[in-house]
Amino acid sequence: NADAAMYHAKSAGRNNFQFFDAKMNEAAVERLGIEHALRLALGRDEFRLHFQPIINLRTGKVSCVEALIRWQHPERGLLAPGMFIGVAEETGLIQPIGDWVIWAACRQLAAFREAGLTGVKMAINISAIQMRNSDLSVLARGVIEAYSLPPGDLVFEITESVAMEHPDETVRVLDLLRDMGVSLALDDFGTGYSSLSYLRMFALDKLKLDRSFVEEIGQDVDGQVICDATIGLAHNLGLTLVAEGVETEAQLDYLRARGCDLVQGYLFSKPLPAEQVMDFIRQRNA
Ligand code: C2E
Ligand code: MG
Ligand code: MG
Ligand code: MG
Numbered sequence: 001n002a003d004a005a006m007y008h009a010k011s012a013g014r015n016n017f018q019f020f021d022a023k024m025n026e027a028a029v030e031r032l033g034i035e036h037a038l039r040l041a042l043g044r045d046e047f048r049l050h051f052q053p054i055i056n057l058r059t060g061k062v063s064c065v066e067a068l069i070r071w072q073h074p075e076r077g078l079l080a081p082g083m084f085i086g087v088a089e090e091t092g093l094i095q096p097i098g099d100w101v102i103w104a105a106c107r108q109l110a111a112f113r114e115a116g117l118t119g120v121k122m123a124i125n126i127s128a129i130q131m132r133n134s135d136l137s138v139l140a141r142g143v144i145e146a147y148s149l150p151p152g153d154l155v156f157e158i159t160e161s162v163a164m165e166h167p168d169e170t171v172r173v174l175d176l177l178r179d180m181g182v183s184l185a186l187d188d189f190g191t192g193y194s195s196l197s198y199l200r201m202f203a204l205d206k207l208k209l210d211r212s213f214v215e216e217i218g219q220d221v222d223g224q225v226i227c228d229a230t231i232g233l234a235h236n237l238g239l240t241l242v243a244e245g246v247e248t249e250a251q252l253d254y255l256r257a258r259g260c261d262l263v264q265g266y267l268f269s270k271p272l273p274a275e276q277v278m279d280f281i282r283q284r285n286a
Contacts, residue, residue: 034087037073042096046072049104050271053280054123054242054264057256061285064121064155066264067105068271069097089127098130102143106154108274110147117281123155123185128162132169137176144180151181155206158184161192163202171201178203185242190226200237206262207234211245214265217254224254231258 041047051065071079088094102124109122130136144151156177163170163186174184185206186199190213209230216223227243234241243255246265255263269280 031087031090034084035091035093038084038088038091038093038097041071041073042093042100046074047097047100047104048072048078048273049101049108050273051108051277052264052271053269053277053284054262055268055284056262057260062120062281063262064123065277065281066123066157066271067101067108067125069101069125085127089129092129094127094129095133098127099139101125102139106143106147106149109149109153111274112278112281113149115278117278117285120281120285121153121155121183123157125187126156126158128159128166131158131162131173132166136173137180140177140182141180144182152183155183155185157187157208159187159192160189160194164192164194164198167195167198167201171198171203174203188244190230196233199233204237204239206240206242208242208244209260211265214243214245214251214255215247217251218248227255228258231255231260235259 048070049067050070051067053062054064054066055061056063069081069085071084073079085094088097105122105124109120112118112120112122126136140151140154140156143149144154158170158174177184183205184203185208186202186204187208188210189207190210207230209227213223213226213230217227218224231241240261241259242262242264243251243260244264246252246255246263246267248267251265252263252267269277272280
């Protein structure tokens with residue numbers, strides 16, 4: 001895109017070139033601004049975790065919650081990860097932010113257990129940069145020990161695109177985590193390009209079918225075909241299938257009839273602050 005802009009600008013003459021140049025400079029300055037603000041946010045403890053319940057369709061109970069980061073910005077309010085995770089990844093800040101997420105999510109899992117809410121797992125999103133760092137397994141071991149957690153109650157979610165872009169590293173890091181007993185999920189499945197032979201080599205427990213396919217249930221036959229095929233693929237590989245973004249009863253009925261194992265979506269609950277998700281679990285799992 002930037003190249004196309006350059007090309008247009010150059011062919012249109014010197015003034016336009018300066019115009020586009022200034023525009024690009026603006027974007028760089030804005031990025032620097034976000035980077036600086038993210039650094040401050042870490043120091044000021046402005047990140048928060050919300051937790052979205054994941055329901056077991058067989059029992060109706062909450063089997064897991066997914067930790068999702070938010071930024072409590074002093075002026076702009078609560079910001080969703082889409083607003084800042086990209087810059088955090090580009091600048092390497094995802095490393096300390098990601099470490100914070102792992103500690104905070106595990107501290108919360110320990111609090112669940114102390115409150116008597118056992119048998120609920122904690123899913124944590126792990127970015128590409130964290131995956132490429134073998135310290136991830138060292139960190140995981142330290143946090144598990146610090147909070148005396150059953151390792152299998154932790155689920156690390158990595159995206160399909162990351163796994164497939166760096167398959168050898170992914171195999172290595174997943175093996176380390178699997179040896180420790182941590183559960184592993186492949187997130188946003190169906191949006192990237194998956195090699196089925198790698199899928200078999202990854203030490204996975206779960207596939208998370210991307211929301212974009214669940215959305216198409218009852219609307220688009222091709223989308224439904226992908227849902228059906230993914231459920232079959234997961235089960236044939238011995239994996240648990242999680243459907244993301246379930247918003248309607250019709251989608252739920254369809255997924256249930258096809259043997260989907262776990263569901264997550266606004267139909268059950270949006271991501272909630274810790275106290276509220278604990279109430280949700282108490283009601284649902286009573
Ligand atoms: P994800 O891991 O695929 O998380 C699911 C996203 O779908 C969440 O958005 C969730 O709020 C949203 N969602 C769940 N159910 C529904 C539904 O029924 N309808 C709709 N429209 N949306 C639904 P959120 O919290 O904005 O997070 C977006 C993405 O940001 C996540 O996608 C994940 O890739 C990334 N992310 C979030 N927290 C972290 C984190 O701590 N670390 C890293 N590296 N990435 C994170
Ligand atoms: Mg996720
Ligand atoms: Mg996902
Ligand atoms: Mg997704």
